Amino acid sequence: MRWKEMDYAGWGRALSAHGHVARPERSRDLKPLSLEGPAMGNRRSYGDAALNGGGRITDMTRLDRILSFDETTGILEAEAGIMLGELAEVFAPRGWLPPVMPGTGFATLGGAIAMDVHGKNHHGAGSFGAHVTEVTLVGPAGEQAVTPEDLPLFRATLGGLGQTGIIARAKIAMKRCKGDIMMVTERRAKDWDDHIALLDGSEATYVVGWIDATATGAALGRGIVEEGETGPGLVPKPKPSRKVPFDAPGFALAPPIVKGFNELYYRRVPKSGRTVVRPIGKFFFPLDKVHDWNRLYGKRGFHQFQCVVPLAAVGVLRDMLEKIAASGLASPLAVLKRMGAGRAGHMSFPMEGYTLAVDFPNRDKAVALIGELEAMTEAAGGRLYLAKDSLADGARIKAMYPEHADWLEQVRARDPDGLYLTDMVRRLDLRSDA
Amino acid sequence: MSETWIILGATSSIARVMARRLAGRGAHLLLCGRDHADMQATAADALARGAAGAEVHGIDVRNPDTFAPVIAAVNTLDGPVNVAVFVGSMPEQSEIDADPALIDGTIADSLTGPARFLHEIAPLLEERGGSIAGVGSVAGDRGRVTNYVYGAAKAGFAAYLSGLRNRMARKGVHVMTVKPGPVDTAMTWGMKMPLMTTPEAVADAILKGLARKRNVIYTAGIWRPVMMVIRAVPEPIFKKTSF
Ligand SMILES: Cc1cc2nc3c(=O)[nH]c(=O)nc-3n(C[C@H](O)[C@H](O)[C@H](O)COP(=O)(O)OP(=O)(O)OC[C@H]3O[C@@H](n4cnc5c(N)ncnc54)[C@H](O)[C@@H]3O)c2cc1C
Numbered sequence: 001m002r003w004k005e006m007d008y009a010g011w012g013r014a015l016s017a018h019g020h021v022a023r024p025e026r027s028r029d030l031k032p033l034s035l036e037g038p039a040m041g042n043r044r045s046y047g048d049a050a051l052n053g054g055g056r057i058t059d060m061t062r063l064d065r066i067l068s069f070d071e072t073t074g075i076l077e078a079e080a081g082i083m084l085g086e087l088a089e090v091f092a093p094r095g096w097l098p099p100v101m102p103g104t105g106f107a108t109l110g111g112a113i114a115m116d117v118h119g120k121n122h123h124g125a126g127s128f129g130a131h132v133t134e135v136t137l138v139g140p141a142g143e144q145a146v147t148p149e150d151l152p153l154f155r156a157t158l159g160g161l162g163q164t165g166i167i168a169r170a171k172i173a174m175k176r177c178k179g180d181i182m183m184v185t186e187r188r189a190k191d192w193d194d195h196i197a198l199l200d201g202s203e204a205t206y207v208v209g210w211i212d213a214t215a216t217g218a219a220l221g222r223g224i225v226e227e228g229e230t231g232p233g234l235v236p237k238p239k240p241s242r243k244v245p246f247d248a249p250g251f252a253l254a255p256p257i258v259k260g261f262n263e264l265y266y267r268r269v270p271k272s273g274r275t276v277v278r279p280i281g282k283f284f285f286p287l288d289k290v291h292d293w294n295r296l297y298g299k300r301g302f303h304q305f306q307c308v309v310p311l312a313a314v315g316v317l318r319d320m321l322e323k324i325a326a327s328g329l330a331s332p333l334a335v336l337k338r339m340g341a342g343r344a345g346h347m348s349f350p351m352e353g354y355t356l357a358v359d360f361p362n363r364d365k366a367v368a369l370i371g372e373l374e375a376m377t378e379a380a381g382g383r384l385y386l387a388k389d390s391l392a393d394g395a396r397i398k399a400m401y402p403e404h405a406d407w408l409e410q411v412r413a414r415d416p417d418g419l420y421l422t423d424m425v426r427r428l429d430l431r432s433d434a
Numbered sequence: 435m436s437e438t439w440i441i442l443g444a445t446s447s448i449a450r451v452m453a454r455r456l457a458g459r460g461a462h463l464l465l466c467g468r469d470h471a472d473m474q475a476t477a478a479d480a481l482a483r484g485a486a487g488a489e490v491h492g493i494d495v496r497n498p499d500t501f502a503p504v505i506a507a508v509n510t511l512d513g514p515v516n517v518a519v520f521v522g523s524m525p526e527q528s529e530i531d532a533d534p535a536l537i538d539g540t541i542a543d544s545l546t547g548p549a550r551f552l553h554e555i556a557p558l559l560e561e562r563g564g565s566i567a568g569v570g571s572v573a574g575d576r577g578r579v580t581n582y583v584y585g586a587a588k589a590g591f592a593a594y595l596s597g598l599r600n601r602m603a604r605k606g607v608h609v610m611t612v613k614p615g616p617v618d619t620a621m622t623w624g625m626k627m628p629l630m631t632t633p634e635a636v637a638d639a640i641l642k643g644l645a646r647k648r649n650v651i652y653t654a655g656i657w658r659p660v661m662m663v664i665r666a667v668p669e670p671i672f673k674k675t676s677f
Contacts, residue, residue: 026445026469027471027472027475028469066482068482
């Protein structure tokens with residue numbers, strides 16, 4: 001296998017690594033590679049989850065074939081490198097969708113399992129792992145198909161950060177859809193209470209709140225609540241995506257520009273709300289249309305803070321938002337969503353409650369603010385999302401994930417020599433006891 | 435009736451994308467190559483993406499005895515037959531310098547093997563119609579110190595295809611020569627190469643070129659003027675270069 005010595009980074013670009021990367025195209029190459037180091041997908045995780053600085057890592061993106069699909073049960077088997085957006089594109093016209101889709105279609109099947117991702121339907125459908133019926137792991141002990149019957153290992157693998165072995169392929173239960181368009185209802189939420197009330201009251205399959213994290217005073221918490229259902233029909237194919245050709249200069253996301261943008265975004269939806277028809281991809285993956293949009297934050301990159309807090313702690317989120325709005329540091333369009341209880345693994349992020357996600361440019365003041373937000377999350381009995389984290393410390397994370405010890409037991413059994421350590425696992429010291 | 439495609443060298447990165455694109459059009463695919471397990475996965479992928487059919491045939495271009503089942507399979511299908519040839523091998527020139535016996539295999543994989551196959555299938559195409567896309571390389575446009583054995587094979591394949599085009603045109607069969615520059619594949623992973631393109635871009639260019647009945651295409655297009663310049667450099671100067 002050829003190794004490429006290269007620099008690579010997480011999606012936030014604030015953390016990067018230098019090391020050797022292999023990119024196999026045939027599945028039989030995986031076995032030897034599984035003895036060399038961990039795997040990565042499309043590096044859509046913001047921090048260092050998919051980095052192995054100074055070591056070796058296998059890029060899975062060329063192992064991307066659909067191996068079988070059963071039209072009666074909806075069970076699909078595919079190689080781990082396939083992108084969820086691609087699955088949506090191929091299957092939606094035939095009446096099937098991946099059961100859960102994160103906010104980017106570039107996430108791979110393997111990456112979606114290793115982070116147990118959630119989507120706009122989390123309140124009803126649970127996390128991605130809830131729809132996984134089998135994962136084939138390759139590792140030092142050979143190849144093994146893991147199903148819900150192998151429970152501890154299964155739960156250590158879903159959301160398990162790739163530490164139980166390389167996911168070669170997996171079976172998932174696809175979800176029926178009415179067609180490849182979305183009927184989207186957008187409503188203005190004029191302030192925090194209104195926003196939460198709209199989220200709580202929604203009965204739609206897919207729901208998300210876009211929050212203006214720059215609004216203060218009476219407008220604090222205002223935003224747009226989007227509800228979606230799939231529908232039949234034809235919409236024109238979206239235009240090819242554009243690229244951001246260079247690192248944007250520092251002022252591109254200066255506070256007045258962000259504020260103005262958010263204002264416009266809010267006003268776009270009429271007071272009385274509206275219902276529009278959108279292509280599926282545009283609803284689920286609104287940012288994917290602009291390739292490499294992470295470069296808008298310039299060379300130093302950015303951080304995303306994403307937490308979830310229990311239902312009863314909703315007030316903490318409001319306090320956080322106040323801090324964020326007052327800081328003037330937030331980037332366009334933060335996300336607020338009500339989550340259900342569904343989680344599939346020991347280290348899975350979701351819990352019943354509300355999740356808030358906000359982008360910040362990588363600057364000292366933002367880093368300090370994120371630290372405060374993390375402490376508030378912990379005090380409220382909530383947790384941070386590892387797919388977004390690049391700043392937390394290990395003790396805090398272990399405190400937030402009470403099943404860490406169960407995960408660790410399985411990981412130690414599967415990978416006794418620490419082959420699959422990544423920069424994140426090292427930074428958070430996740431492979432040692434609390 | 436769906437279109438029939440024989441894909442020779444179906445495990446190549448570009449062939450895999452091609453198979454995907456053709457599957458989306460509902461084509462019937464005959465995937466031919468040596469790695470059975472890998473082709474089986476590509477066939478499953480093609481079927482899931484809408485191929486009318488996807489068969490796997492284990493053939494080795496170095497051994498023409500393995501061609502018969504493919505020809506037999508095509509004979510059970512109706513209509514025009516299309517062939518896309520992706521086979522070829524490119525050992526490092528240094529490996530060849532150390533072991534000149536590698537020359538034979540390189541020529542067999544990239545020239546004599548595919549020529550044998552196309553020669554066997556040509557009468558069928560003359561009878562039923564169809565098209566051929568043969569993948570050569572810009573390396574065949576001028577021999578260079580860094581890979582002239584591979585270049586020689588690809589130059590030979592280009593000459594073969596131009597003759598075949600001449601022969602088949604009389605029967606309405608279109609033959610297209612494809613000259614890719616470096617493509618981002620497992621073969622070139624980690625190598626520093628100029629003007630790299632992707633398997634997706636090459637596959638799309640091939641399909642577009644066939645639709646427009648082009649004779650010779652360069653992918654990416656920039657290679658046409660680049661190779662014009664490289665071919666125009668006088669030999670006394672060229673022989674002192676080393677790229
Ligand atoms: C714009 C945007 C929106 C997003 N929205 C959401 C959202 O709504 N909900 C949500 O949950 N997440 C969201 N995310 C995060 C994203 O879904 C996750 O980070 C996901 O894991 C990315 O998948 P990937 O294939 O890029 O994996 P990577 O980031 O490359 O890897 C993630 C982890 O999986 C491991 N891994 C990857 N492939 C394998 C494999 N084959 N075998 C073993 N381990 C493997 C890696 O080692 C790493 O630990 C978003 C990200 C972006 C950029």
